[in-house]
Amino acid sequence: MIAVIDYDMGNLRSVAKAFEKVGADVVVTREPGKIVDASHVVLPGVGAFRDCMHHLREFKLIDPILKTIESGKPFLGICLGLQVLLDESDEFGLHKGLGLISGRVELFPPNMVAEAGQGSERMPERLKVPHMGWNSITKHKESRLLEGVDDGEYFYFVHSYYAVPTDPSVTLTSTNYGIEYTSAIEVENMWAVQFHPEKSQSAGLKVLENFSRID
């Protein structure tokens, strides 16, 4: 049974529906017992870092998350669920994260411009923040999470902040948006993706299916 942690942020139904679509048993819950008993744990997330940490504390979910990761069970953070794994973020003031991955969460710099395409006569385009829409990933290593997912595959992103891990070897994929940044992380039994697999059609479903099959 996959437990999707419900901490009252955003659209969790999509994550659960996507797992159901690939044939996984899934429960959306904030009961610590159910999280600890699950075979796989997913931390989704939409919203602000500060609110996410606040809700995790309020619902006493930090301990079950730490226990899950310690136990060696597969864990998947999505979007904000990736960012809170790091040490800290300065979104709406400096806030501490779970500190499971060494590094920081930073805002995309202002006034970024896109590189003009090859042979393009166009003016460089100013990049908007949030980074919103379909962008591609570059694989940095092979992973069970990305089996059958092509290098350069497109996923749906929505975020203004991005993770900067201290140890670059934790980077599973990177994505270019003005800068090249870490868009997926793998550390032992812990995976995290900045994109939304549940909103990324067949490529996203493949990632969730792969995760559900990790034992």
Next chain:
Amino acid sequence: MLTKRIIPCLDVKDGRVVKGVSFVELIDAGDPVESALAYEAQGADELVFLDITASHEERKTILDVVRETASDVFMPLTVGGGIRTIDDIHELLHAGTDKVSINTTAVENPEFVKEAAERFGSSTIVVAIDAKRRHVGGDKTAEFIEPPCWEVFTHGGRRPTGLDVIEWATKMERYGAGEILLTSMDSDGQKHGYDIALTRSVADALNIPVIASGGAGTLAHIEEAFTEGGASAALAASIFHFGEFTIPETKEYLKGVGVAVRPPAGCHPSSSDSSDPSDEA
């Protein structure tokens, strides 16, 4: 590289698509869920349901539509129309909507946008703006004001608000909107192209993405919205619904003229009708 988004919009009334979708493969063109599935299969980048149900009592039907759609459609889904309260948003998100589009309520109560963005996150809140170009002296038969400026309208373009579109859009960004859905009421339904000057003005004034809407009649119009208009996404209804152009055709065209789009092929192995072998990024 971030790609430009192609977004079909379905008008839904009492749980049925109006101005139906005429794909040959659809059994029931009036069924919003079937239409959504067809667009999923074509590789649309996002989908918008615009609920134009008149009575408030009938609004539960859109929740059923969203619930059913969310079980099988795995791309971002935006719902707009008649959203007045935080509870309305909560219900829609809980049913499986990713973003809500707020129009009239934002004008009546701008604080609502702030509250909604704080509660659900900016990425969830789209502010829809219906814009009309201003005429000299406010007289519709008079010439347009130069340089161009636009006024915000509500209630489906019937009610003028006196608000300037650029100022209003800037304010909505400051209040936490994650995106602006910008419809030209002058161009809407005309099929003569998006209002490029309007789109460019708003896109240049804001840091958040702008979705161009109203007036798409050809694929070149969509190209212009991106290249000349600076839009992050283009929304269209009839040119997709009536099968004039499919999403894959649209993307092939845009790719050909150098606009970055997500390849439609590779997404759905069943779509083998494309003769273009370039399904790699």
